[in-house]
Amino acid sequence: MNWGVSELTVTFGDTVALDRVSLNAPSGRVTGVVGGDGAGKTTLLRCLAGVVKPAAGEVRSPPRERMGYLSAKSGTYPDLSVEENLSFSAQAYGMPTAEARVRTEELLQRTGLAYARARLAGQLSGGMRQKLGVVRAMLHRPELLVLDEPTTGIDPVSRADLWWLIARAAAEGAAVVLTTAYLDEAERASWLLALDDGQTLAQGTPEDIASSVKGTIHRADQRPTADVATRSWRRAATWRIWTPPATEAMTMPAPDPAQWELVRPDLTDAVTVAALAREAAGHGGRRPA
Amino acid sequence: MIVKEFRQVRRDHRTLGMMIFMPILMLIVFGYAASFDVKTIPVEVVGPTADRIAGLLPTPFKVEKVDAAAGRSEAEIALRDGDFAVAFVTGPASSGATGGGQPAPVAATVLVDGSQLFIATATRAAYAIFAQKAPAGTSLKLEILFNPALETSAMMVPGLAAMILLFVGTIITSLGVVRERQAGTLEQLAVMPFRPRDVFVGKIAPYFLVAAVDMTVVILAGMLLFDVPFRGSVLALGLGALLFLFVTLGIGVMISSVSDNQGQAIQLALMTLLPQVMLSGLIFPLSSMPPGVRWIGYLLPLTYFVDIARGVMLRGAPISALWPSYVYLAVIGGAVFGAATMRFRAFLAPGGGRGRGAGERSAGDAAR
Structure with missing residues (x-):
């Protein structure tokens, strides 16, 4: 099945949270939604889950029995144990007891939650609680698995476990839609939608998006001069400077090869550049960090 | 700072x-x-010489009904049914009636409803004064029914049972639903394959049971430890408790639907509980309140359940006597429960309810 949204518009009062956004989420694929805080990622997922009513556009999602949803707030009961949380969910979705037990056991073992099965969810570390949330959402083998920031604030080891779970759900045939604020891990998704201020910034495979950058990107070891400040951003200990194609030949001083090194844009660069370009065109008011 | x-x-x-x-x-x-003083005591006067006795009664007695045709059994029923707290049962005019303008000596038994503690105490005091000043030859007798020793516990235990239903129903229920909202699990429930009714029933059924068990324990403890009588039918009390629980659970769900966190819920619950406890006649008798405040008491559901609990347990009043209280509770219960179900349905529906929490969060995020 091909779940997703078409021309989706969501408003909260006067605020347009999503503006004609379209996204396909076919079975077996991990589809990522990236964007800064307030870009509309959560709203898009809540529409898919059916907890937000769109103002316009179409939402294609399966009936509730065949959908799994992890909200950004985790959605597990802090005062129930790991096992109790899972058995509540299994019962709610009408899973046969024996099947639920086998699947619970397997997922708990694989994610390292097995030894904490009797612990209250409220006493789990952030990473373990997130894993529990994802296990809970995919336990009943949903056709559409919607995960809101499953990896936010999680250490790399737990994140690897989470990605294993996510890949597993997709391998089982689920259409997975997830949001993440981390562009480096977004590359693990097969398809990406980048949102900015409720609008589509870019869409495609991570490679497509990375190679779609117009203009050039240089790396500098020192803070660039003020004339390019609006086109530069910091990455780790270095700076990146974007040179739009139109100005490349004309107004730009020739890059000083001693200071600037031409780089091949990656996904992070591409999304940042897309946001900068949108800002330069007069949309959006916010500079990416 | x-x-x-x-x-x-x-x-x-x-x-x-x-x-x-x-x-x-x-x-x-x-x-x-908050007054324990009983300034007027409405009384019924029955028996052959009812008119004469009625004419003799000083304040604080206030004769509201005189029925010469009725006798002691009718008076007892009036007390049992809660129509009156005090009744004078007069005897026949003495056969040794003298002429010469001297009124014939009369006899009367004063029946007092001991379940209305403060009225009974006031009656006893007023009776003592009346007995001294009454015309010579008047023979008077005081009989306290239902709670002869005027035990406070007999009055408090049914009231306490009512209060427990109120507390469990309102506070605990409102906390239960708000906890779900606070933990962010309410949204999770909304996407699970539950009907709103399933969630609603699942949410309140445990508290319903807890409240029922609590009330039974308090009543049994009252009976065993304090010898509080249980004269009426368990069914009558059970029906009253059921109706009252609907009201309190409904109020609990309503409170939770307009509260974002447990602190707010408790605050609001206390605001609905305090007036009920104070103005329901649970502690201070309604009849000693000035009319301007008393009518508030008559709006509060607790008033009616206290009335039912005391009537059934202490006086053995049947449903037929207390029916207005049952009807009121049923009407209020239906209204509150219906409204609560609708609120619940609304905030489980897509984009419904007040959309507080996650909904406004995304709106806020988008606006930032």
Whole structure:
């Protein structure tokens, strides 16, 4: 099945949270939604889950029995144990007891939650609680698995476990839609939608998006001069400077090869550049960090 | 620091409201309502010489019904049914009636409803004065029914049972639903394959059971430890409790649907509980309140369940006598419960309810 949204518009009062956004989420694929805080990622997922009513556009999602949803707030009961949380969910979705037990056991073992099965969810570390949330959402083998920031604030080891779970759900045939604020891990998704201020910034495979950058990107070891400040951003200990194609030949001083090194844009660069370009065109008011 | 605190208080309309509302409520309650003094005692006078006795009764007795045709059994029923707390049962005019303008000596038995503790105490005091001043030859007798020793526990235990239903129903239920909202699991429930009714019933059924068990324990403990009588039918009390629980659970769900966190829920629940406890006749007798405050008492559901609990347990009153209380509870219960179900349905529906929490969060995020 091909779940997703078409021309989706969501408003909260006067605020347009999503503006004609379209996204396909076919079975077996991990589809990522990236964007800064307030870009509309959560709203898009809540529409898919059916907890937000769109103002316009179409939402294609399966009936509730065949959908799994992890909200950004985790959605597990802090005062129930790991096992109790899972058995509540299994019962709610009408899973046969024996099947639920086998699947619970397997997922708990694989994610390292097995030894904490009797612990209250409220006493789990952030990473373990997130894993529990994802296990809970995919336990009943949903056709559409919607995960809101499953990896936010999680250490790399737990994140690897989470990605294993996510890949597993997709391998089982689920259409997975997830949001993440981390562009480096977004590359693990097969398809990406980048949102900015409720609008589509870019869409495609991570490679497509990375190679779609117009203009050039240089790396500098020192803070660039003020004339390019609006086109530069910091990455780790270095700076990146974007040179739009139109100005490349004309107004730009020739890059000083001693200071600037031409780089091949990656996904992070591409999304940042897309946001900068949108800002330069007069949309959006916010500079990416 | 002070400025910050004031800013926060100003944002929290509910606390602000409570700070203003509570002193006013306290003033009303303690200024007007909190009175154990019984200033007037409505009485019924029955028996062959009812008219004569009625004419003799001094204040605080206030004769409201005179029925020469009725006798002791009718008077007892009137007391049992809660129509009157005090009845004078007069005897026949003495056969040794003298002429010469001297009234014939009369006899009367004063029946007092001991379940209405303060009225009974006041009656006893007023009776003593009346017995001294009554015309010579008048023979008087005082009989306290239902709670002869005028035990406070007999009055308090049914009231306590009522209060437990109120507390469990309102506070615990409102906390249960708000906890779900606070933990972010309410949204999770909304996407699970539950019908709103399943969630609603699942949410309140446990508290319903807890409240029922609690009430049974209190009543049994009262009977065993304090010898509180249980004269009426368990069914009559059970029906009253059921209706009352519907009201309190409904109020609990309503409170939770307009509260974002447990603190707010408790605050609001207390605001509905305090007036009920103070003005329902649970502690201070309704009849000693001035009419301006008493009518508030008559709006509160607890008033009616206290009436039922005391009537059934202490006086053995049947449903047929207490029916207005049952009807009132059923009407209020139906209304509150219906409204609560609708609110519940609304906030489980897509984009429904007040959309508080996650909904406004995304809106806020988008606006940032």
